[in-house]
Amino acid sequence: MTELLTLDRISVDIPLDGGFLKPKTILQAVNDVSLTVSKGETLALVGESGSGKTTLGYVVAGLRKQTAGTVTFGSSQRNADGSPPVQVIFQDPFSALDPRMIVGEIVAEPLRLKGVSAKERLARAAEVLGQVGLPPEAAGRYPHQFSGGQRQRIAIARALIAEPEMIVAGEPLSALDVSIQSQVLNLLDDIKQQHGISYLFISHDLGVVRHLADRVAVLYLGRLMEVASRDDLFATPSHPYTQALLAAVPRIGKGRRKKEQILRGEMPSPLAPPSGCVFHTRCPRAQAICRETRPQLLPAPGRPTQLSACHFKD
Amino acid sequence: MQHAEQLVAGARTVASATSPSPLLDVRDLTVTFPGAAGPVQIVRGLNYSIARGETLGIVGESGCGKTMTSLALLGLVSGGGKVDGTIDFNGSNLVSFSQRQWQQLRGRDIAMIFQEPMTAMNPVMPVGRQIGEVLIKHQKLSRRQAEKRAVELLASVGIPSPARRAQDYPHQLSGGMRQRAMIAMALACRPRLLIADEPTTALDVTIQAQILDLMLTLQDEAKMSIQFISHNLAVVSEVAHSIMVMYAGKAVEYAPSDDLFANPLHPYTQGLIATLPDPDKQVKRLYVIPGRVTSGITVGCRFASRCPRADEGCRRTEPEFVEVAPGHHVACHKVGS
Ligand SMILES: Nc1ncnc2c1ncn2[C@@H]1O[C@H](COP(=O)(O)OP(=O)(O)OP(=O)(O)O)[C@@H](O)[C@H]1O
Ligand SMILES: Nc1ncnc2c1ncn2[C@@H]1O[C@H](COP(=O)(O)OP(=O)(O)OP(=O)(O)O)[C@@H](O)[C@H]1O
Ligand code: SF4
Ligand code: SF4
Ligand SMILES: [Mg+2]
Ligand SMILES: [Mg+2]
Secondary structure, three states: OOEEEEEEEEEEEEEEOOOOOOOOEEEEEEEEEEEEEEOOOEEEEEOOOOOOHHHHHHHHOOOOOOOEEEEEEOOOOOOOOOOOOEEEEOOOHHHHOOOOOOHHHHHHHHHHHHOOOHHHHHHHHHHHHHHOOOOHHHHHOOHHHOOHHHHHHHHHHHHHHOOOOEEEEEOOOOOOOHHHHHHHHHHHHHHHHHHOOEEEEEEOOHHHHHHHOOEEEEEEOOEEEEEEEHHHHHHOOOOHHHHHHHHHOOOOOOOOOOHHHOOOOOOOOOOOOOOOOOOOOOOOOOOHHHHHOOOOOEEEOOEEEEEEOOOOOO | OHHHHHHHHOOOOOOOOOOOOOOEEEEEEEEEEOOOOOOEEEEEEEEEEEOOOOEEEEEOOOOOOHHHHHHHHOOOOOOOOEEEEEEEEOOEEHHHOOHHHHHHHEOOOEEEEOOOHHHHOOOOOOHHHHHHHHHHHHHOOOHHHHHHHHHHHHHHOOOOOHHHHOOOOHHHOOHHHHHHHHHHHHOOOOOOEEEEEOOOOOOOHHHHHHHHHHHHHHHHHHOOEEEEEEOOHHHHHOOOOEEEEEEOOEEEEEEEHHHHHHOOOOHHHHHHHHOOOOOOOOOOOOOOOOOOOOOOOOOOOOOHHHOOOOOHHHHHOOOOOEEEEOOEEEOOOOOOO
């Protein structure tokens, strides 16, 4: 299969100014990540806050430059500014939509950059607003006149109008109502069916990911812990971190979870990542070797396409 | 401890519906605001109670009145809002309290934690000192004693190196640690009732699980009652003994947790359950509750415009809130007693 996107050993180092009299330090936001996404496929990036999901998404969208590794698009299409055929839907539609612009202008912005005429821009804006389930009149109103779910739709319409081959999408804010979240997930699914768009879908909640993803990549401290097809990952999660993420999803009717199922502690500072396996400070299965030797991303036993970076993987 | 074991098996169970007197008993609670076109009832006639040591979950979409209900319990309804009904807390009716009485009650007998602790904490005061202030105010501790106790409290909510963390300002803590500090502050005076308003919504699912567990552990130790608010039924199901589902300012279903999940009766409750993505099951399409909350409707069932079972009768008369099985209350014409 030809891949739409190939990430080969991507690292992103962010230099931090240590402040007065302190030396500059380097924060490794993404570390040696290799992934592929084929046409029409949805790859979910999952991990806790600070695991590097957004940074990697920015690299894919051309909004941030990697420090090492290569990004290859198996497509000759390019945006107006020469950037790859990728659009981004930010996690927070409240801050991402310019409050002084009417929705029609916001949505048509990518076309204005391309030099499309005002008349055609309006027509296309009305069309994509229709595709995301908003009435044509929506084009003449301001963002604050819409509910949270409708603002999510506006952000999706703006991404769609550029006819991208890939959309980098933050999960619909979980702070939004659950019914809005399910509407937005369904809409993303519809667009995928109709346009054959690929998604890089970013989330910390495996429950939300299950519905949309074809494959899942689990990140921790900027490193890949596990990469697998959705079905393998949910049926037989291999990596202890994946298992912990899955156990953390709230479920109806299960009552209080057992103490031993709760992942302890928080992600350590990326400025001082643990030695060996970066997860060892929180891993219930850690042994001496985990503190010394970094595990390679290798197939889980008997499952050649399910990759897991753990000395004691399932 | 026996308590904790029961919970692992399934939803939390209500100890006894007939226990002597609940800690909190709310009758006909109504909050009214002046509006351009006359008074608007934001909360309409709530009836519920919370027993000692138990948790009530309140669930519903944005704007249904969850926070307003909590503010009413704390005497914090502002902006010209008027609270009617009775709020019986440990034998006194809070609705008739003076400002002075409220001030003594808040933080001592009833404490509240919020979704975003940054808004509730003082950004320019170290967290240890903030917790200390509460103790100085209500427990008349000296500053020395108070700050020492604050460090103990930070340790009790699982904050590593608490003495050092006590010196940190709120923005220097991670989201999860800030929420822990907020809990430490709320529990400083061992309140009988803790109101938790979306306490985990802004957190990762892993940290959410930690915070929920922390709240339950502290509840077991202190036997306090909790009013837990969330828009997510799955989160509520992990902590609540009983659950009240609200829609447009009213309770539409109120039942012990087991009953609610085994036998959800109101179409809105059924929709809220169906709409959650299930991590254990692959579905073709997620259920969506059609439409959205319509404001300004004053007749009939408020949910009628979104209800798959609505008929003319529903749009004409508002259903009564009735007890259809022991402890299980529903407001729907299609659910008989
Ligand atoms: N511009 C920046 N300056 C300094 N540090 C940064 C910057 N951007 C990202 N980082 C750091 O890089 C790491 C990865 O951040 P990133 O935003 O990619 O994580 P994430 O997985 O998207 O988290 P979240 O779930 O909170 O959005 C974090 O430690 C973050 O603090
Ligand atoms: N000061 C006020 N004056 C008039 N109406 C108000 C005032 N404050 C809140 N409201 C309205 O009261 C209703 C209930 O608000 P409340 O904050 O209790 O909702 P909520 O259920 O907590 O929602 P969310 O999930 O978004 O926090 C909303 O429709 C809101 O617009
Ligand atoms: S390598 Fe060791 S510490 Fe890392 S995930 Fe596997 S068992 Fe845990
Ligand atoms: S009363 Fe009618 S409209 Fe209201 S919830 Fe019941 S069936 Fe639906
Ligand atoms: Mg991010
Ligand atoms: Mg609220």
